[in-house]
Amino acid sequence: MRLRRSELSTPGSSEKMMAKAAASDADLVFLDLEDSVAPSEKEGARAKVVAALNNLDWGNKTRAVRINNLETEYAHRDIIDVVEQAGANLDMIIIPKVKSAKDVWWVDVLLTQLETRLGLENRIALEVLIEEVEAMINAEEIALASPRLEALIFGPGDYSASQGVDTKAIGSSDGYPGDIWHYARNKVIIAARAAGIDMVDGPYAAFKNPEGYREECKRSRILGASGKWAIHPSQIEIANHEYSPSKDSVDRARKLAKAYQEAEAQGLGAVAVDGDMVDAASIRILENTIRKADLIGM
Numbered sequence: 001m002r003l004r005r006s007e008l009s010t011p012g013s014s015e016k017m018m019a020k021a022a023a024s025d026a027d028l029v030f031l032d033l034e035d036s037v038a039p040s041e042k043e044g045a046r047a048k049v050v051a052a053l054n055n056l057d058w059g060n061k062t063r064a065v066r067i068n069n070l071e072t073e074y075a076h077r078d079i080i081d082v083v084e085q086a087g088a089n090l091d092m093i094i095i096p097k098v099k100s101a102k103d104v105w106w107v108d109v110l111l112t113q114l115e116t117r118l119g120l121e122n123r124i125a126l127e128v129l130i131e132e133v134e135a136m137i138n139a140e141e142i143a144l145a146s147p148r149l150e151a152l153i154f155g156p157g158d159y160s161a162s163q164g165v166d167t168k169a170i171g172s173s174d175g176y177p178g179d180i181w182h183y184a185r186n187k188v189i190i191a192a193r194a195a196g197i198d199m200v201d202g203p204y205a206a207f208k209n210p211e212g213y214r215e216e217c218k219r220s221r222i223l224g225a226s227g228k229w230a231i232h233p234s235q236i237e238i239a240n241h242e243y244s245p246s247k248d249s250v251d252r253a254r255k256l257a258k259a260y261q262e263a264e265a266q267g268l269g270a271v272a273v274d275g276d277m278v279d280a281a282s283i284r285i286l287e288n289t290i291r292k293a294d295l296i297g298m
Contacts (some may be wrong), residue, residue: 002062003027003295004151004200004227005243006236011036012045012065015052022056026236027227030064033078034096042074046081053086064092064127070103079107083114083124092125092150097158099134104145111148123148127200130188131155132162139188143195151198151226154188156181157205179219189224198226207232217242245289250298253289256282 008026010017012033021029031049033042049065067078082090095107104126111124126148130139136159143152160167169175179185185201192199201220204213213235217228227243230236245253260278263271270279278286 001291001295002150002198004062004198006227006230006239007064007153007200008230008233008236009036009066009203012049012052013037013041015048018048018052019056020233022052022058022061024233024236025240026061026230026233027240028062028064028092029058030066030092030094032066033074034066034068042068043077046078050082050085053082053089058089062091063089064094065090066094066096069097070095070106071097076110079110080114083111083120084118087114087118087120087124088122090124091122092127094127094129094153096129096155097132097135098128098130098142099132100138101141101145104128104142104149108146108148125150127151127153129153129155129158129202130184131158131202133159136184136187139191140194143191143197149195149197151200152188152192153200153202153229154181154185155202156184157203159184181219185220185225186223189220193224199224201225201228203229203231204235205231207235210234210238214238214242243292244296245293245298247298249289250293253286253293257286257290 004027006026007028007030008021008024010021010029010031012018012031018031031052033045033049037045053063065082068074079093093107095103098104107126115123126146127150128142130136130142130152135142139152143149165180166175170180189199201216204216206212217239220228221243228239230239256273256276256278259271259273260283270277
């Protein structure tokens with residue numbers, strides 16, 4: 001179990017930005033070797049990412065690296081170089097543009113070989129991006145592809161290109177009637193939850209529109225997402241707030257859970273508390289709030 005309220009994207013080619021990310025309040029920081037790094041900078045960025053992982057103070061953050069697309073010439077060296085040189089200080093690898101379970105399996109096998117040869121004590125976890133139409137079709141099998149896999153991420157940018165979405169309709173009241181990403185988010189969340197893992201909502205490009213970002217956080221949180229990407233430090237506080245339960249809701253959840261536990265000990269299947277009926281189904285919902293609060297330390 002990890003906190004994923006905010007996952008901060010940071011270019012692996014920028015030492016300055018990686019240092020700022022390490023000092024941020026993000027739950028997870030991923031150092032990017034993919035889209036934010038030009039092809040001519042790919043190899044140099046690997047060395048900078050290794051140095052950042054080994055030398056910066058990351059506090060309690062989850063430290064991740066997004067590798068390049070597995071269909072490119074860069075991906076295998078991304079994994080090998082980073083794990084060989086900084087594997088002890090790496091918590092997770094994020095795989096972009098997966099299309100099927102075999103993509104996840106390939107990375108899992110390579111990581112197992114590296115961890116065994118290097119004698120790493122920590123098992124490196126995985127998150128994968130669902131951002132291709134093939135991945136959306138195969139979301140359920142991808143979610144079950146590896147015991148390393150901890151979360152699915154919906155990536156709306158590349159997914160728009162893959163499906164041919166008319167981007168003028170995104171966020172426009174004159175375009176698509178409603179949330180254009182409702183089906184995609186919902187399917188990815190269902191696949192993730194069925195596999196017992198998290199779902200993280202992808203980036204919101206308009207970082208100077210905090211209310212737009214907040215609204216997107218609310219939409220995915222209501223459906224069951226655990227958090228959202230932040231492409232700018234200004235989005236971190238919003239995500240941490242929106243994906244955290246309120247103190248009142250946590251206090252209420254613990255009160256009702258305690259009352260139900262006491263009723264169950266007396267042989268009762270349900271109990272009324274402050275006008276609310278609490279039964280086994282209610283407890284399943286309340287436990288989600290309690291688990292999240294425990295992770296946060298509320």
